[in-house]
Every structure is written in C-alpha cells, then in structure tokens.
Amino acid sequence: MTNPVETAELVAFTRTVDARSLSRAAAELRVPRATLSRRLARLEERLGARLLRRSTRSLTLTEVGEVFYRQACIALEAVRLAEQSVRATDDIVRGDLRVSVPPMMSDGFHAMICDFAAHHPELRVHVHTSNQIVDVLHGGYDVALRASSHIQPGLIARTLFRDPMIAVASPAYLADRGVPRTQRDIRNHRCLLGFVRGELPVTHWPLASGGKLSVDGIFFSNEIALLRDAAVRGLGIALLPHNFVAPHLESGALVHVLDGIVGSELQVALVYAERAFLSPQVRLFIDAVATWVRSELAERERTMPGVTPRNGG
Structure with a gap:
C-alpha cells in the first residue's frame, strides 16, 4: 500500500508553484533547496505522476499538476482551519490577511481599513496597492478589490456595486x-x-x-x-x-x-479564490467592506440624488 502524502510535501509543492522558483520557495520555507527538491521528488514518486516540468529557466505545471495543485490548496486550507479551530478558544481572529486594492482610494476607505485593523489587533493586515490586476489564485493574496466587467475563472466575486x-x-x-x-x-x-x-x-x-x-x-x-x-x-x-x-x-x-x-x-467587487473553506479573516474583511460601501452609497444618494451606482449586495 502506498504511503499517504505528507503535509510537508504538499506545502513544498504549493509554495514552489506560487513562487514559480525552487530557490525562492526554499528561501520562503527556510529550508535548503536540496531538501525542497527531495520533498517534491518524493511527492511525485508517491503519486506516480509528474507534477512539474523543470528547466534551468522555467518551472511549469503539467496537466495533472494543475489539477493536483487546486486540490492540494484545498487540503492545506482545511488543515489550517482545523488547527485554527483548536487553537482559537476565544473569538479573536489571528493570522495574516493579504489584500490588494487600487491606488487613489478615498480617505473613508482608509479609515475603514484602519478601524478593521484596530478591531482585530491579533490580525496582521497586509494592504498592497497597485494598478496591476494581481494574480489572486497564485500571487499570495487572500482578497482583492477589483473594478472590471470580467471576473477571472476560479475566483468568487462579492459584488459591491x-x-x-x-x-x-x-x-x-x-x-x-x-x-x-x-x-x-x-x-x-x-x-x-x-x-x-x-x-x-x-x-x-x-x-x-x-x-x-x-x-x-x-x-x-x-x-x-x-x-x-x-x-x-x-x-x-x-x-x-x-x-x-x-x-x-x-x-x-x-x-x-x-x-x-x-x-x-463596470462591476466593482471583492474577489477571492474559490475554496471549500473561507478563512474567518477574509469573511470578516469582506463583510466590513460591504457594510462600508452600503453606508457610502446611502450617503452619496442623500447628498447627490440620481448619481449613485447600483448596489450589488
């Protein structure tokens, strides 16, 4: 009987895919590059399938690797939430929240972000501003604020307006x-x-x-x-x-x-990766932004009737 896949092997694989580099992934995991390579090789040996195509300059997923990557992310997220449920004996939200937003956001939005961080002091909030459409699926972000008429496949959109x-x-x-x-x-x-x-x-x-x-x-x-x-x-x-x-x-x-x-x-929405489990910090942040947007739209309708965009819920 084949030995089950180890969590360390899943972490090595998903982190390598996200980093698009063995060296970078090894540095992020703080392990020697040779150790990371061994874990990847052991994982492919257990599965009896090639997951990654490696060359001196590139690293790409095989077709089987793409399917396995999605499932591995779901499995690791489930493990993380299981650990969190045991450790969290109170209602305090801990961990990291990585958010991408466009520049030129209003002072009111900045105040909402600061209030959110102050209300969850155990949460490490990372806010990255960029005009680029960041890769939420592989770029290490939990949620992104996006204004677009098209939402990338594999993402869930919570429409704001x-x-x-x-x-x-x-x-x-x-x-x-x-x-x-x-x-x-x-x-x-x-x-x-x-x-x-x-x-x-x-x-x-x-x-x-x-x-x-x-x-x-x-x-x-x-x-x-x-x-x-x-x-x-x-x-x-x-x-x-x-x-x-x-x-x-x-x-x-x-x-x-x-x-x-x-x-x-134009659809203005919060987008996040489609997963079986949504982390508490992401859910709380989405709710906070949605509440703030509803308040802003109501105020704008009061002061400038007729110009408020349609609320998306």
Whole structure:
C-alpha cells in the first residue's frame, strides 16, 4: 500500500508553484533547496505522476499538476482551519490577511481599513496597492478589490456595486473638435485610453448595443484619475465610471457624449479564490467592506440624488 502524502510535501509543492522558483520557495520555507527538491521528488514518486516540468529557466505545471495543485490548496486550507479551530478558544481572529486594492482610494476607505485593523489587533493586515490586476489564485493574496466587467475563472466575486461606463469630454474640447454623434465620428476624435489588465493599451471601447468600437488613442494611463484630469483639461474623450465623474458632470467640467452608443457596466467587487473553506479573516474583511460601501452609497444618494451606482449586495 502506498504511503499517504505528507503535509510537508504538499506545502513544498504549493509554495514552489506560487513562487514559480525552487530557490525562492526554499528561501520562503527556510529550508535548503536540496531538501525542497527531495520533498517534491518524493511527492511525485508517491503519486506516480509528474507534477512539474523543470528547466534551468522555467518551472511549469503539467496537466495533472494543475489539477493536483487546486486540490492540494484545498487540503492545506482545511488543515489550517482545523488547527485554527483548536487553537482559537476565544473569538479573536489571528493570522495574516493579504489584500490588494487600487491606488487613489478615498480617505473613508482608509479609515475603514484602519478601524478593521484596530478591531482585530491579533490580525496582521497586509494592504498592497497597485494598478496591476494581481494574480489572486497564485500571487499570495487572500482578497482583492477589483473594478472590471470580467471576473477571472476560479475566483468568487462579492459584488459591491455596479456603475455605468460613459464617454466624457470637456466643453472646450467639444467646441474645438465637434460633438461626436455616431460610431463613425469617433475616428475624428482624440481618445484617452487605459490598459487591458493594466498591461496592454486599450484598442476598443464597448458598444452599448453589444460589440466593440475600434479607437485610436493619443494619451494612455492605467490611472483613471489621470484620464479624468486629461479629459477635463481638453485632451480628448475618455471612457470612465459614471460615479467617478459625476461631480464634474454636475459642475459642467465634463459632458457626457455618445450616450446610448458607447458604454458598458463596470462591476466593482471583492474577489477571492474559490475554496471549500473561507478563512474567518477574509469573511470578516469582506463583510466590513460591504457594510462600508452600503453606508457610502446611502450617503452619496442623500447628498447627490440620481448619481449613485447600483448596489450589488
């Protein structure tokens, strides 16, 4: 009878996959590289299958390895929660919480994070800000705040709210270049564009009726505040969240153009890996953010009726 897989072997395997490097994984686990290699070899021998393809410069999962990795993560999470249930004889939440959020968050969001950390003093809270769409599945994050119309497979999304994406430009720009009224008109205009997944320049805008419209940019940024400011200063037309530019529409600094022609719906959500067990710290953080968002939306509706995005629950 084959000996059962050891936890140390599962840890060695999953950490190597997450780190994408034997040396880096060994350093994180504080064991010699040779020890880590032996554990991986012993694991593959027990299973009778190749899990990793290794070369001098790369390390990739085999098809069998991808399936085993997902199950190994579930098993280790179950072990961790089992240990936590024994150790936690009180209601205190301990451990680490790794969160990814975009930059330029409001002071209110920062206050909510600080209040959450203060309320759970035994919890180590790691907040990483980045314009890049981080890899929640393999990047070591527990949860990420994401604004996107598409959620990566393998992730669960707790929708906070939905917001229309609209095309906007300044009155000065429109007076100089004319008001676009059809899809074809966009060819005569200067577009302010972001990046797909924070990496590749956007080449298309979504059509309200479905499909895509090819656009040519003259200014690119993965920071929507900069795109908004560029639009306000008359550099061109930008596609931005309605709620984000609502004050500028109210003041007349920006004008909504191509209404009913260009646009889509942005989903603002907390995303986390699909697992059999959700850790207490992740569950508490998700609830805290959702409660804060509901409060913010209610206040915004009170002060600026008609511009609040739809609550996603």
